[in-house]
Each structure stands twice: as C-alpha cells, then as structure tokens.
Amino acid sequence: MSEEKKSKAPSEPLFSKKNRKLVTDPLTDNNPVTIQVLGICSALAITVQVEQGIVMGIAVLFVLVLGNLIISLLRNMIPSRIRIIVQLVVVAALVIIVNEVLKAFLPDISEKLSVFVGLIITNCIIMGRFEAFAMANKPWPSIMDGIGNGLGYAGLLILVAVFREFFGSGSLMGIPLLGSSLPGEESGLYAMGYMNNNMMILPPMALVIVGIIIWVQRSRNKELVESH
Amino acid sequence: MEPKFAKGGKLEKWNPIFESFTTLAFTPAQVTSKGSHIRDGVDLKRTMITVIIAMIPCLLFGIYNTGHWEMVAAAGDRNLDFWSNGGDKFIAGLFVVIPLIAVSYGVGLTIEFIFGMKNGHALHEGFLVSGMLIPLIMPADVPLWMVGVATAFAVIIGKEIFGGTGMNILNVALLSRAFLFFAYPTSMSGDKVWMAGTENTADGFTGSTALGDLATFMSDKPVFENIEMYTNNYSFIDSFMGMIPGSIGETSVIAILIGAAILLFTGIGSFRIMASFVIGGYLMGMLLNLVGGNEFLELPAHFHLVIGGFAFGTVFMATDPVTAAQTGVGKILYGLIGGMLGILIRVLNPAYPEGIMLAILFMNVMAPIIDHYVVQANVKRRLKRLKTV
Numbered sequence: 273m274s275e276e277k278k279s280k281a282p283s284e285p286l287f288s289k290k291n292r293k294l295v296t297d298p299l300t301d302n303n304p305v306t307i308q309v310l311g312i313c314s315a316l317a318i319t320v321q322v323e324q325g326i327v328m329g330i331a332v333l334f335v336l337v338l339g340n341l342i343i344s345l346l347r348n349m350i351p352s353r354i355r356i357i358v359q360l361v362v363v364a365a366l367v368i369i370v371n372e373v374l375k376a377f378l379p380d381i382s383e384k385l386s387v388f389v390g391l392i393i394t395n396c397i398i399m400g401r402f403e404a405f406a407m408a409n410k411p412w413p414s415i416m417d418g419i420g421n422g423l424g425y426a427g428l429l430i431l432v433a434v435f436r437e438f439f440g441s442g443s444l445m446g447i448p449l450l451g452s453s454l455p456g457e458e459s460g461l462y463a464m465g466y467m468n469n470n471m472m473i474l475p476p477m478a479l480v481i482v483g484i485i486i487w488v489q490r491s492r493n494k495e496l497v498e499s500h
Numbered sequence: 501m502e503p504k505f506a507k508g509g510k511l512e513k514w515n516p517i518f519e520s521f522t523t524l525a526f527t528p529a530q531v532t533s534k535g536s537h538i539r540d541g542v543d544l545k546r547t548m549i550t551v552i553i554a555m556i557p558c559l560l561f562g563i564y565n566t567g568h569w570e571m572v573a574a575a576g577d578r579n580l581d582f583w584s585n586g587g588d589k590f591i592a593g594l595f596v597v598i599p600l601i602a603v604s605y606g607v608g609l610t611i612e613f614i615f616g617m618k619n620g621h622a623l624h625e626g627f628l629v630s631g632m633l634i635p636l637i638m639p640a641d642v643p644l645w646m647v648g649v650a651t652a653f654a655v656i657i658g659k660e661i662f663g664g665t666g667m668n669i670l671n672v673a674l675l676s677r678a679f680l681f682f683a684y685p686t687s688m689s690g691d692k693v694w695m696a697g698t699e700n701t702a703d704g705f706t707g708s709t710a711l712g713d714l715a716t717f718m719s720d721k722p723v724f725e726n727i728e729m730y731t732n733n734y735s736f737i738d739s740f741m742g743m744i745p746g747s748i749g750e751t752s753v754i755a756i757l758i759g760a761a762i763l764l765f766t767g768i769g770s771f772r773i774m775a776s777f778v779i780g781g782y783l784m785g786m787l788l789n790l791v792g793g794n795e796f797l798e799l800p801a802h803f804h805l806v807i808g809g810f811a812f813g814t815v816f817m818a819t820d821p822v823t824a825a826q827t828g829v830g831k832i833l834y835g836l837i838g839g840m841l842g843i844l845i846r847v848l849n850p851a852y853p854e855g856i857m858l859a860i861l862f863m864n865v866m867a868p869i870i871d872h873y874v875v876q877a878n879v880k881r882r883l884k885r886l887k888t889v
Contacts, residue, residue, distance in 0.1 A: 467646075471683035480657060487661065 294416040298424035301493060305428045306486045310396040314388050315429055316478040322445050325433030327381050329426025331374070331389060335366045336398055336425075337418035343406035344414035350407075359402045360393070367392045397425055432481050440472030547768055548628045554762040554769075555632055555816065557755035559597070562748035566640045567593030569745045582743045597748055600635035603644045607651045608634075615660050626665030626672070626822070627655065633673035633816060636749025637809065637857075638680075646684055650676040670864050671823050674857055681857070739806040750812040753805075760815040769819040772831040777814045780839025781805060788847055796847055804843050813842070813856040823864040827874040834870055838863040 304310050311332075318324045342362050343350075350358050371389045374382040382389065392398065401421055406414045434444065443449055471477045567589030568582060608631045634651055654676035659668040738744055742752020750756075763769030785801025792798050804810060818824060818838055825834035838859050845855025852858060 467684050469649075469683045470685055471679060474682060483661075 291413060291416050294413055295420035295423070298417075298420040299427060301495075303424045303428060303489075304397045304400075304421050305425060305482065306489055308397075308400070310400055311425055312479075312482070314391060314395060315425075315432060315482060316475045318385055318388050319429055319433040319436050319478050320440065320473055321384075321437050322430060322433040324381060324384055325429040326426070327374070327378065328385060328388065329422070329429045331370045332392055332395065332397070332425055333419070333422030334370060335363060335392055336401060336422040337415055339363055339366055339398060340401060340406040340414040340418035341411055343402045344409060344411045347407050355403075355407065356399075359399060363393050363398055363402075397421055428482075428485070431485065432478055435481050436472045436478060439469045440477075442468050545628075548626065550766050550768050551629045551763065551816070552632050554759035555629075555636065555749070557758040558636060558749040558752065558812070559632070561742055561752040561755040562636060562750075563593035563597045564590050565593070565742060565746075565751055566596050566748055567591065568743075570596065570640070596640050597635060599644055600638055600640075600642075600647055600748070601632070603647045604634040604651050605631040607648045608655050611652060611655045611660070615664070626659070626668075630654070630672040630676075633749075634676050636816075637673060637677050637747050637812065639747055642680070646680055647676075650680045650683075653679045666822055668822060669868075670861055671817055671820050674817055674861055674864075677857055678861055681854075736803060736806065739803065744807070746807075747809065747812075750809045753811045756811045756815050763815065763819065768821075769815065770821070770824065770831055772828065773819045773824055773835040774814055776832045776835030777818050777839040778805060780836040781810060781814075781843045782839075783836075784840040784843040788843070799847075804846070808846065808854055809856045810842065813860055814839070817856075817860050818863070820864075823867060825867040825870045825874075827871050830867070830870045830874040833874075834863055834867055837866070 298304055301307065305312065305315055314328065314332075318328050339359075339362050343359060346358070367390060370392070371382070374385070374389060401417060405417045409417070437444055438449070564586070570592050571585070571589060608627045612627050631651075634647065634654075638647060654672045658670050658672045658675040659665065662668050739751075740753045742755060744751055760769065760774060764771055764774075781804055782801050785799070785804040788797045789799075789801060818835060825831050841862060842856040842859035845852055845858055847855075849855070
C-alpha cells in the first residue's frame, strides 16, 4: 500500500528496470499481505501499536533479505528432496539471531512481540519467497525481491498499526495525541466525552482493517479483482 | 418532475434518491408482469413498513419507560409510582429517544444514499427497519456519537460490502450493538444502567438492570442476597409489563407481543423461529435449574423469557428473513439452538450479561450451514426413496 519508492540511480545495470520492479511491485500491486494474503496471522497479532509494527517489519525484512541471499547462493547445492528442511534451517538460524538481538537491545518490545518473533519461521511470506524466487534466481535479484516483499509487509503492518493505535489508544508511537484519557483527569477530546475504541485493540478489527485496505486497493485497480 | 430525473435528464445522478422517495409514497411504476413471479402488492417496502408498524408499541412504551426511569434517577427513588405523571414522563422520554432515532436514520440513510448514488441503484429499503431497531436496542444514556459510529460500522461493514439489503449475513441492527458492546464496554456492558442522567443520582439508586443484578450472583458480591429478594424487586408481572430499566424497546413483553401478533398475522415474521426460540430458551432455563448451584442458575425459567432482550430479540431480531435460516426444519433448529445459546451465555458468562445478542449473531453465521445440511438430508432421503422403488 505504501507509495514509497526507492530512489535509485538507474545507470547501473544492478538497478535495471527489472530489478527495480522486484522492489516496487510488492509495495503496491503484488503486496504479500493484501494481494497474496500471506503473513496475515502476525499482521493481526502485533499491530496494536505502531512501534511493534515497525520492529516486526524490520525483523521480517532482515530475515527475508538475508535468507533470500543465502538460499540463492546455495540454490545449486541444495538437493531438491530436502530443500524445505534446508530452508527451515536457514530461517530458524536468522530468526534466532533477530530474537536474541531484540532481547538484548529492545527488551520491552521483545516482550510485547513475545512468541511472534519466533513465529517468523513459519511466516508464509518467507517460505513463499524462498520457494518461488530465491531457489530459481541469482543472489542480487533475490536480495531485491527480499527488500521489496519485506517492505511491502512492513508498510502494511505500519499502516494497520497506525489505524489501530490511533483509534484504539488515541496515540501514535506511544505519544498521546488526543489528550489524557486517565480516569479523573481527562483532557482534550476525552473531556468532551470521547472514548477510545476497544474493538480496535482486539484482533478481529485488524482483520476488518486489512479487509478495508484490500477493498480500497481493488476498487482503485480493477485488474486485481478476481473474475468470480 | 420525473423527467428531470430520468436517464439523460438534468438531475440523473440523483435518480436513485428520487426513485426511493416516490416508490415509498406511491406504487412503483414498474411492477413484475412476466414470468412465474408472484404478483402481489406486498413488495419489500410494504414488508418493511409492516415491521416498523409492529415496532410502534415497543417504541411508545419504550419512550414512556425511559422517561419514567429518568425521573426515578433524578429523584433517586426507586419506588416512584409508574403510572403517575404520565405526560411529563412521555415528554422526558421523547427528549431521549428522538435524538437517537434521528442519529440512527441520519447516519444510516446518508451512507445508503452515497452507496446508492455510486452504484446507481435505488435506496435499499432494509435500513428503514434497521434504523428503527438500532435506537430500540440502545441503552437510553448512550452518547449520540457512539450511535453514529456504530450505525456507520454496521451499515458499511455489515451490509454494503456484502452488496446491500438482502446480501448481509449478519443482522445490521444487532451488529451495531455488538460493535458498541465490544468497542465501548464501559458504557455498553449491560450491567450498568441505561438511563439518562445517572451521574447525578442520589444515594440508594444502584442503577443497574435486572440482568446486571442477576449477573452479580455469579460473582463474590451479589446485589441481592437470594432469589426471593430479586423477585421482590423485579416481579414477574413488572418484567412482563416492562416496568423495569433496560434498553429502550426491549423491556415490555406486552408491547413486543403486540408486535409479534402483527408480524405473524401479516405472515412476515416466522412463527417457527419465534416458537422454537422461546422453547429453546425455556428448556435451557429448566436445564440450568436442574443443574443448580447458585442463585442465578436457579432463577425460574420463565423469568428468563421476560427480562433483558430475550423477547425483543426473538420477535424482531431472530426472525429477520435475510439472516435467519430459510428451510422449514432449519428454522426450527435455528430457533432452538439460538434460544438455548442465548440463555447459556447470559447465565454462565458474567462478562456478557446480554447473551441473546451474541447468540443471534452466532446463529446468523450458522444459518447457511443449517440450511445446507437440511437440504442435503432432504436430497439423501429422496434418493433413498428412489432406490427402493
């Protein structure tokens, strides 16, 4: 969904049109979450606050880029019968690194994300990109593909989290925007009778928000609508 | 006037709205003339109007009841005579209820018009009923902006994205209430009073509903010591007449029964659903009596039928022809399970004092599955008969 485009020097063959497409496509018309509907579970679970969404997005981006690179480098050596196991080992190793780093440097957020960092291993986007792209492409395009899909995932996570945190807690990045909602000392909008929407904090509402984003996206680009 | 709105006319864009109003007031210009359709004066609009007429007794009584409890809250005296000062109470009630109705219709119809103009179809009639149901199932003291948000959510997410009236899988009015229930539990949980102006109550007015008080039997500190004290406070007759606090339209079983009679007489409401829903609720009440264990479980089963939203839900919500089961046997199953679930949630889960709403929404989701298996069973039975012959 996010419209951000990587500014790149088009002169190098490294950033040829095809390679750039690998990055920009997953950001819009081939978004892993809204179009392929992958990685929904974590998108629902950890988007209560923007901060968590950003950290989770970066974690997945890191795993996806490095994993794609490693798998792509190994792609000719991996026997196809055990390729899933090899892919799993690579993801698991990367996720453990991410998890340990989070625990060491961002203990608060690590606690909030709890099991969902570990569950990156089973994130469908990652296995999907390994299978569909890294196993068949050279390292450089694989990195680009990883960046594109990772950013697509992170962008959607942040977008959903912005809605949920703003309407659910009245804040963004933990900074209250609508005044104080503490009972007894309400200020700003809360003094006028406004209340936070608890439903936004519950996972079902994340599903509704993702649904609305998909709705908006598809009504803007009719090509994405399935025929049936 | 009409040519201006016709195709190619100056105001073509507004045609859906024009058509909505003219067909509401007059017989539509196009009626079914070919094919095997039933030719009848009763189109969707007449159906919906009939339902609204059926709701009028509830609405009138609800206005009066709201006014009464508002005065009770203001006086801080729970034993205020119900029938004295009738005119004042009615006017006080009007001041509470009319804004709710205005917000519900205003927000809902605006959204319907926007979608109607965008997609080029006439205004969907379904909201005429939903818009009246929404204020009736709201607590009287709910802030108006919450009603607006809930109505918008229910109409867009509950109905328009599925394709409008007739395509929704969930009852729109109930969805708006469920949304409020989960989004703003502090003002909607159903154990607090739903009367206007309770903040300024004098002491001694606990200000909770019958169901809220009953739910406290499941906790450590019940409001009443035992069930006799409860029945002294809310007698069966009072609950039946509707002289108890509660959401605007739900309290009076008599008014609801008048509505039910209208629905059944005109053939719009399904007798199977209503009857099986009541039977299901009553059976579950008896079953819980047998289990026993605490005061709420031992509440006589017939009390369950007259408190909270059971009666209103049965007559006006469960029978919604769009979201209920369609097959004959399916309707009976739908009602039975719905009634049982409603009482079960109400009694066993203190966090959800009003289980009927959740039970009906749950059965809305289940209705297509029930229908599917009823139809499949029918197919199997007929195949078998074919084979034996």
